[in-house]
Amino acid sequence: MVGEPRRSSISVVTRAVHDRGGRPADAPIDRSEHDLADWEILMDSLENALEGRGVMNTDEMRRGIESMAPSDYESASYYERWLFTTETILEEKGILAPGELDARLAS
Amino acid sequence: MSHDHPHEPVTTAGEPPAAARVRALADLLVEKGVLGREDIRRRVDWLVSRTPADGARLVARAWMDPSFKERALDDARLAALELGLEPGESPQVIALENTDDVHHLVVCTLCSCYPKALLGPPPDWYKSLPYRSRAVADPRGVLREFGVALDEDVEVRVVDSTADVRYIVIPRRPHGTESFDEDALAALVTRDSMVGVAEPVPPG
Amino acid sequence: MTFAAGDDVVVSSRAHSGHHRTPGYLKGRKGTVLRVHERFRNPETRAYGGDGLPKERLYLVGFALSGGDQVLADIFEHWLEKAA
Numbered sequence: 001m002v003g004e005p006r007r008s009s010i011s012v013v014t015r016a017v018h019d020r021g022g023r024p025a026d027a028p029i030d031r032s033e034h035d036l037a038d039w040e041i042l043m044d045s046l047e048n049a050l051e052g053r054g055v056m057n058t059d060e061m062r063r064g065i066e067s068m069a070p071s072d073y074e075s076a077s078y079y080e081r082w083l084f085t086t087e088t089i090l091e092e093k094g095i096l097a098p099g100e101l102d103a104r105l106a107s
Numbered sequence: 108m109s110h111d112h113p114h115e116p117v118t119t120a121g122e123p124p125a126a127a128r129v130r131a132l133a134d135l136l137v138e139k140g141v142l143g144r145e146d147i148r149r150r151v152d153w154l155v156s157r158t159p160a161d162g163a164r165l166v167a168r169a170w171m172d173p174s175f176k177e178r179a180l181d182d183a184r185l186a187a188l189e190l191g192l193e194p195g196e197s198p199q200v201i202a203l204e205n206t207d208d209v210h211h212l213v214v215c216t217l218c219s220c221y222p223k224a225l226l227g228p229p230p231d232w233y234k235s236l237p238y239r240s241r242a243v244a245d246p247r248g249v250l251r252e253f254g255v256a257l258d259e260d261v262e263v264r265v266v267d268s269t270a271d272v273r274y275i276v277i278p279r280r281p282h283g284t285e286s287f288d289e290d291a292l293a294a295l296v297t298r299d300s301m302v303g304v305a306e307p308v309p310p311g
Numbered sequence: 312m313t314f315a316a317g318d319d320v321v322v323s324s325r326a327h328s329g330h331h332r333t334p335g336y337l338k339g340r341k342g343t344v345l346r347v348h349e350r351f352r353n354p355e356t357r358a359y360g361g362d363g364l365p366k367e368r369l370y371l372v373g374f375a376l377s378g379g380d381q382v383l384a385d386i387f388e389h390w391l392e393k394a395a
Contacts (some may be wrong), residue, residue, distance in 0.1 A: 003135045014326070015335035021216030021267065023335035025240035029252055033230045039126035045229075046133055049142050052150070059358035061157075062218055076220070078234050086132065087347040095141055104131045105306035198351060216334050243382045263380040268351060269332045270369050270385035271351050 009061040024070075037080055040079040056089045064088040117242050155229065161192045162225035162275055163296035167208035167289045169202065170280045180204055183275060187225065195224025196307070197274040203264070204281045210257055212250065212265045212303035214242035219302045222275045233302065243267055253304040277301040283310045312393065318344045318395035321356055322372075322386060332359035333390045337374060337382075341394050345383060346371035353387070 010046075036044070050056050064085030065073070075083065090096040108158035119126070149176040165187055169176035179186035184200070187194040194200050200222055215221065216239045221229040232238050241249050248266045250257060252302060255262065266274050278300040287297045287310070299305035314320060324339035332354050344390025347370055368388040373381045 019335045020236055020239035021243045022332045023236075023240040025237040026224045027237045027243070029232050029235060029237045029249065031232050031253070032233070035124070036228060037122065039122060041151055043129045043131060043156055045147050046136065046299070048144070048154075049146040049150045050136075053142060053146065054140060057126055057357055059330060059354040059363070061359065062267065063358035064352075066297055072146050074236065076290070077125075077317060078125070078231075079129075080123070082128055083132070088111070095139070101132055101135065101199075104135055105127060106196070114374070149337070174314070199348065244378070246380060246382075247378075263376075264373070265380070265382045267334065267382060267384040269334060270348075270354070271372075272348060272369070272385050286368070289353060 016089055017068070017073045018066045043082050043086075044080045047082055050086065050090075055095065056086075056093070060089050061085050114138060154223075157223055157227040158294070159226045159296075159298035159301065161187070161297070162222065162294040163303045164190060165194065165202070165225065165275070166277050166296045166301065169204075169277050169285075170292055171289055174287035175200075176204065176277065179202070179277065183225075193224050195222065195273075197224070197271060197273045200225070200275060201272055202275050202277050203266060203303075204277045207261070207279070209262050209264060210255075210303065211274075211276045212242060212246050212263060213268060213276060215268040216237060216240070216243055217267075217269060220273060221302075222273040225275055226301055230298075234283075250304065253299070258271070258277060276301050278303075278305075278307050281307050281309045313368060313388065314344045314347070314391060314393075316344050316347060318368075320344055320372060320391045323390050323392060327351070327355075329355060331355050331390075333386060334384065337384055340374050342372040343376040344355045344370050348385065351387075363369045 040049065047061060051058060065081045068081065070085055076084065087096065087101060091098055123200065133147060165179060165183065168190060169179050175186060183202040184194040185199040187200065205211055213223055219229055219234040221233060238249065243265050246263045247257065268274055281295060295307045297305055297311065298305060300307045313355065319341065321341045322333060322337045322339060351365035351369050353367050354363065357363035369385050370388065370391065372386050373382055373383050376382055
């Protein structure tokens with residue numbers, strides 16, 4: 001390439017992965033529905049119970065989801081995202097030790 | 108029966124790995140005293156109790172009572188409480204009225220905000236990436252996909268629930284329902300019509 | 312600065328790397344205040360363990376789409392400027 005690339009005069013606002021409005025989306029909307037699985041109802045309830053107890057708040061919960069690696073965010077199911085954020089925020093607050101849940105599952 | 112791993116995660120066939128992880132997390136949090144089993148049980152009971160019936164009742168009352176409707180447009184939390192309904196924990200709920208001139212459609216482009224207390228949990232499509240992308244860019248295309256064709260002179264208003272306010276749509280009252288009582292009207296109001304992707308069921 | 316219903320406003324297009332609830336597709340766009348909501352705790356600080364105080368005014372703002380349609384969104388006061 002010869003010379004410097006020309007700079008655009010318009011600043012590009014970088015968008016985080018959760019910020020979906022207006023993104024190109026060729027896929028038709030899949031209108032099939034599924035009843036929530038037991039584990040999904042449990043995940044929803046856990047998270048809301050934690051909020052109800054003041055352990056974490058909705059904005060922290062959202063911030064945690066937004067911190068997922070973009071490819072993980074886009075491939076995870078809805079409640080898998082909730083699981084990610086709950087673990088992340090609980091670890092951040094020292095309520096869960098790093099690796100504690102993994103250890104529990106392996107025991 | 109013997110097995111290699113004495114404490115295998117409890118996972119039913121077909122569940123993702125997340126299922127076992129969620130159960131283990133629940134157990135851990137209860138053991139640590141962060142949550143009580145009763146906290147969780149109460150939340151589970153609440154979630155499974157939520158259906159669109161409460162939203163439909165609010166809509167039916169709004170159709171029958173113009174001053175109630177005005178109150179719902181101003182503050183649907185208070186309006187729901189008037190009917191003995193539970194508006195949920197959202198700080199604010201507002202009703203949006205569809206008319207001959209205006210059709211509202213609700214989305215949450217940033218996550219999945221939805222008036223759960225009045226409508227039940229949101230359907231998968233509402234939380235999907237394509238809906239969140241396209242509702243604000245091509246609402247008429249989205250509506251067509253859902254089977255709603257609007258005249259060109261109807262204004263579409265897509266409402267993106269970006270903050271703590273939750274929105275419920277009061278769809279247009281179907282013709283031929285003048286003699287219906289509140290129960291009969293409520294039976295015509297579908298969840299999808301309260302999100303704005305469908306019209307209510309016409310009287311049979 | 313506070314706004315009233317009917318005011319023309321522009322959504323700031325400044326970069327903000329932390330949690331915030333102003334969607335990218337609205338940044339830099341001009342709209343009209345349709346409704347003045349009550350004040351709410353600030354999610355941008357609450358998301359990091361703060362209490363979100365002082366509460367901040369929230370506005371329902373309408374933005375024109377093609378064909379006479381609109382997109383409406385709830386935007387916090389510190390993301391809005393008076394339109395020129």
